[in-house]
Amino acid sequence: MKFGICSEIFKDWNDVGRAIAYAKQAGYDGLEIAPFTLAQYVTDIPAQTRREIVAKALEHDLDILGIHWVLVGPEGIYLTHPDKAVRDRTAQYLIDLAHFCGDIGGKVMIFGSPKQRNIMDGVTYDQAVDYAVEVFGAALPVCAERGVTICMEPLTHLETNFCISAEETVRLIDRVAHPNLRLLLDTKAMTFEKEGRPATIRRFGKYLAHYHANDENMNGPGWGEVDFAPIFDALRDIDYRDYVSVEVFKFEPGPEAIATKSLAYMKRFS
DSSP states (O other): OEEEEEGGGGGGGOOHHHHHHHHHHHTOSEEEEOGGGTOSSGGGSOHHHHHHHHHHHHHTTOEEEEEOSTTSSOSSOOTTOSOHHHHHHHHHHHHHHHHHHHHTTOOEEEEOOSTTTOOOTTOOHHHHHHHHHHHHHHHHHHHHHHTOEEEEOOOOTTTOSSSOSHHHHHHHHHHHOOTTEEEEEETGGGTTOTTOHHHHHHHTGGGEEEEEEOOTTSSOTTSSSOOOHHHHHHHHHTTOOSEEEEOOSOOTTOHHHHHHHHHHHHHTTO
């Protein structure tokens, strides 16, 4: 397994190059970039910035493993919207994101975006699935061309009403049936999985392309009550060899503390 960390903990630095250098110094293998930390719209991130990210990552021998928080910032983007014009715009924006991800050397594009996938009033769950299948189906050929995999993330019922379990998410993935749409599992988001985290990982391991490490308390791994030993055992059982990436939602401890303590904790079990 390889260890990554998400870039928004460094957003106050306003310097992605510094974040890359620090992630490597702290012992990480890769950095996962949130496009909103660079621009409101991914299309506004200039080619020069994209080249600089690649050059800085190469200089420090650090992977740019992919992107996440992909729909934070832009307006008028919605996965399950009943208006086809909105869905078409969303598919095009996913294509724009895939180009950015490919340009900076990333391989995975994490789709969480609870607000932009919520089932709207008057839309049934089955209709929402149909809309999502349409949007992903339009974007995935370009993702494949760029070597980018969209990782659909189950989120809890506290955040969204669409794909609130790994089982529901896998049903969507099977419906789309494209090799560049796979599963992300997140420690915090698995809080309400009936089987528990390790069993969920084992059950859906063949779909898993990325893993987010955090705690139920929204801090990093090792900052709360979640025991990661069974989680890493389950990841080993499915022969998981991709990234375990730290994603937190509370930034008060500061990026250095979050990065170093989280990685030291995870390495106890790797």
